[in-house]
Amino acid sequence: MLKLTAPRLIHDHELIEQELLELETIISTTPIHYPNFIHTLKKLTKLWDAHEKSEERFFQYLHQHHYGIPYESLLFEHGELRAYKRSLEHALKSRSEHQLRMALEQEGNALIWLLRQHMAWEDEVLLRLPQNLVC
Numbered sequence: 208m209l210k211l212t213a214p215r216l217i218h219d220h221e222l223i224e225q226e227l228l229e230l231e232t233i234i235s236t237t238p239i240h241y242p243n244f245i246h247t248l249k250k251l252t253k254l255w256d257a258h259e260k261s262e263e264r265f266f267q268y269l270h271q272h273h274y275g276i277p278y279e280s281l282l283f284e285h286g287e288l289r290a291y292k293r294s295l296e297h298a299l300k301s302r303s304e305h306q307l308r309m310a311l312e313q314e315g316n317a318l319i320w321l322l323r324q325h326m327a328w329e330d331e332v333l334l335r336l337p338q339n340l341v342c
Contacts, residue, residue: 212265213333219258220326226251227319234311239304244311248295255292259285262329269336276332284325291318 229247233240263282270278291314298310 212261213336216258216262216265217330217333219254219261220330223251223254223258223322223326226254227322230315230319234315239307239311244307245299248292248299252292255288266332274336281329284321288318288322288325291315291321 226247229243230251233244233247263285266276266278266281269276294314295310295318298307298314301307
């Protein structure tokens with residue numbers, strides 16, 4: 208299980224990054240292209256949800272087997288990230304261009320920054336693991 212999971216988690220980060228680049232484009236475009244935003248948010252959510260489940264199982268295993276993984280920090284950050292995502296979903300449901308624009312500029316940019324920081328931290332943790340666990 209572990210040998211297949213670590214490389215997949217890193218690959219998932221690359222796929223998520225592609226969607227973050229698309230979200231950055233959406234944020235910088237006026238007016239908001241709703242179909243593109245909806246598609247990107249759905250794709251990002253689908254990738255993220257599956258990734259998060261795998262990641263939490265993997266990091267929990269490492270934590271339980273004393274690899275020095277700050278598992279509680281990982282869970283806390285996942286909660287923060289979900290809050291930003293919910294905020295974007297709420298703004299979309301409002302059907303208010305102004306509310307969505309504000310959410311994209313504030314929560315969207317914060318989500319992008321935090322998610323990138325989070326993935327970089329996870330990649331660093333994964334790359335420091337013994338090779339027999341990650342290749």
